[in-house]
Structures are given as C-alpha cells and as structure tokens.
Amino acid sequence: MQHKHTHPYQSAAGWTLLALAIPLLWWLSHPTWQIVIEPKSFVFWHSVVELFAVVVAMLVFVTGYRAIFSARKGAVVLLGVAFLGVGLLDFLHAISYAGMPDVMTANTPHKSIFFWLAARMLAATALLVYALLPSGPDISQLKKRLTLAMMLAVVGVLGYIGLLWPDRVPALFIEGQGLTPLKIGLEWLIVAVNLVTIAVLARRRKELVHECVMALGFAVALSAVSELFVMMLGVVAKDAANVLGHVYKVAAYLYLFHATFNEALRRPLERLEVQSMRERETLNAAPDGVLWVDDTGRILMANPVMEKLSGYPAHELVGQNVDLFLPPYLHARHAQSMRGLFHRTASPRHGFDGFEAAASRWPDAVPWTSRWVTGKTRARATPLPTSVT
Known part of the structure; x- marks a missing residue:
C-alpha cells in the first residue's frame, strides 16, 4: 500500500x-x-x-x-x-x-x-x-x-x-x-x-x-x-x-x-x-517444499517444508546449486535444462531472473514444479527420479 x-x-x-x-x-x-x-x-x-x-x-x-x-x-x-x-x-x-x-x-x-x-x-x-x-x-x-x-x-x-x-x-x-x-x-x-x-x-x-x-x-x-x-x-x-x-x-x-x-x-x-x-510469508506457509532458484540453479530461498523434505537447514541450502538433489550423472543435463527454461520463459518487461520450484515427498521421487515469480505458471519441469534424504 x-x-x-x-x-x-x-x-x-x-x-x-x-x-x-x-x-x-x-x-x-x-x-x-x-x-x-x-x-x-x-x-x-x-x-x-x-x-x-x-x-x-x-x-x-x-x-x-x-x-x-x-x-x-x-x-x-x-x-x-x-x-x-x-x-x-x-x-x-x-x-x-x-x-x-x-x-x-x-x-x-x-x-x-x-x-x-x-x-x-x-x-x-x-x-x-x-x-x-x-x-x-x-x-x-x-x-x-x-x-x-x-x-x-x-x-x-x-x-x-x-x-x-x-x-x-x-x-x-x-x-x-x-x-x-x-x-x-x-x-x-x-x-x-x-x-x-x-x-x-x-x-x-x-x-x-x-x-x-x-x-x-x-x-x-x-x-x-x-x-x-x-x-x-x-x-x-x-x-x-x-x-x-x-x-x-x-x-x-x-x-x-x-x-x-x-x-x-x-x-x-x-x-x-x-x-x-509477502512472497516469503506465502512460501513459508505453503504445504509443499519450495525453493527459489536463479538461472544457474543457485538456491536463493527455501521454505520450512523444504528443510524437512531435504534434511538441510535453510541457511545451508541457500547459495548451493539445486542439483545437489541429483546424482552426478544428471548435473550437466539439469544445468542445460535450467538454461533452456530461463531462455524460453524470461520476461524482458519485468526483468525477474528467478523462479520457484515446489516439491512434495513421494516414496521414490521428488516431482518439481517451476513457475516465474510474477505468479503466472509458465513451465513445469520434468520430475526427476531421485531420492531425498
């Protein structure tokens, strides 16, 4: 206001x-x-x-x-x-x-x-x-x-x-x-x-x-x-x-x-x-685990649910790359996917350079959903089969 x-x-x-x-x-x-x-x-x-x-x-x-x-x-x-x-x-x-x-x-x-x-x-x-x-x-x-x-x-x-x-x-x-x-x-x-x-x-x-x-x-x-x-x-x-x-x-x-x-x-x-x-308060209240990452995959923010899902405190997640949840052989593929996602959905009018990734714990996989911080869903990342500990 x-x-x-x-x-x-x-x-x-x-x-x-x-x-x-x-x-x-x-x-x-x-x-x-x-x-x-x-x-x-x-x-x-x-x-x-x-x-x-x-x-x-x-x-x-x-x-x-x-x-x-x-x-x-x-x-x-x-x-x-x-x-x-x-x-x-x-x-x-x-x-x-x-x-x-x-x-x-x-x-x-x-x-x-x-x-x-x-x-x-x-x-x-x-x-x-x-x-x-x-x-x-x-x-x-x-x-x-x-x-x-x-x-x-x-x-x-x-x-x-x-x-x-x-x-x-x-x-x-x-x-x-x-x-x-x-x-x-x-x-x-x-x-x-x-x-x-x-x-x-x-x-x-x-x-x-x-x-x-x-x-x-x-x-x-x-x-x-x-x-x-x-x-x-x-x-x-x-x-x-x-x-x-x-x-x-x-x-x-x-x-x-x-x-x-x-x-x-x-x-x-x-x-x-x-x-x-307001966004931080909303993310902290979200029922799913949420990460806010930039175009390189670097984690900018993590909500409390993500702490429980990942086993990492929020201050340890911030600054790390989101590919820490992936096996090494998928790191290069993930980095390429991140670059492609930002290239396709970047908004030059607003100039934001980050998106949110949400995750829910499944028995053997973590499905990720990404959206731009403007609030409009632009893309969904492919679920990657990897365990979260």
Missing part, C-alpha cells in the same frame, strides 16, 4: 524560504541599498555554488534515468535527461563567468547569462512537461538513448554558440547599464512557465498523490523566486541579488532531487521489499 508523501521539516524549510523572499525582494528593490561583493570573493563563491548545483543536477539525471518500476517512468526518465542538460549548461555558465579564465572567447556577464538563461528555460520547460505527462510505467531503451542523444546535441549546439559566438547573441547585459529588456523579458517568461507548472501540479495533486508533490511544488516555486532575484541585478553583476538568486536555485535543485529520488528509487525499492516479504 502506498502512502501520501509527507515531510514536515522539508515543508517548513520550503515555506520559510518562500516567506523570506518577500522582504528580501523588497529590500533589493531599493537601488540605494545594494550590496556589491568583492569580485575575487564572489567568483570563488559562485564557482563553489555552481559546482554544487551541477552535482545535484547530475544526481537528478542518474536517479531519473535509472528509474525502476515507477508509475510514470517515462516522465521521470525525461526529467532526468533534461537535468543532464541543465547540469552541463550550469557548468558552462560557471566556467564562462567574468573573472574566471577565458574559455575560447573572453568571459563576460553577457556570455555567462546566455548559459544561465538556457539552463533555466530548459529546467522550467522540463518541469512543466513532467507535470503534464500521464502515467507511463515503461519506456524502451531505444527511446531513452535517443532522448539522451538529442539532449547532448542541444547542449552541444548551445555550448558552441555561447563559447565561440557570444557576440552574435542579442545583448543580455551591458556594462555600466545592467540587464537589457530582452534578458528581463526572458526571465519573466521563465517565471510564467514555473507558475503554470505550479498550477498544473495543484490541479493534478490527486492524480499525483503518491508522488512527492510537495517537493516538486517547492522546487518549482523556489526556481521562480530565483529568477525574480536575478532580475534585480544592478549595474554590477556581483551583488546581493545575484547571490540570493543562486542560493534559491540550489535550494530548488535539492527539492527536485528529493522528489526524483523518492519517485525513481526509494519508493519502488520499498514496494519490492514489501512484495518480497
């Missing part, structure tokens, strides 16, 4: 950050109260924060791309791939920042802002698409690889333009004047996309009740606030507004990683653990 996701501490932290944003934005709206940070100190701080943001974005990618048994696996994978692009663009933003060693062309605020806007627009769009996508429990490897290749191609094109041809991009920041109307307009567009995403999450909250809607909502809201801070940049790019914009961006990434990790890994693993416990 799945439960609605709740986490009071993270909820309190998110609301606190959003509440603090109101007085901070009011403070930054007064030009005379601007705080300019010493350039060398700011560049070091900026590099550390962006590196941390890149690491978190890569974690979102890894957890999303490797999602298992998620109710919306396709959406989670797409979000993960998108944040691979976001992380790479954040890295390009960091290394092209004014004050860092020049990369191919002179580093300027205009150059780094180009990568900032590209990363923010990609993140906002990906979150909106993720919120809109319906349930889709599976996605083919081909689609995953094509999506990954397309994302790398997009980042490659943006990187080529931003690093080699920054002057061909319309002005985003002018020294001595500050942000251009184009840059401010694009920031407002990103904020608008984030607000639409929040509305979609609110409307679909009942459908997504088993996902981390709270964490997703805070991730999107904090991203929008981050853009509002960055829009408050003055004539100098190294000011308090820039600092706060980056802090809120990192906070948004952390909430997104929390949501992705829970949806892609933690909850599916918890469901598998519960399923495993």
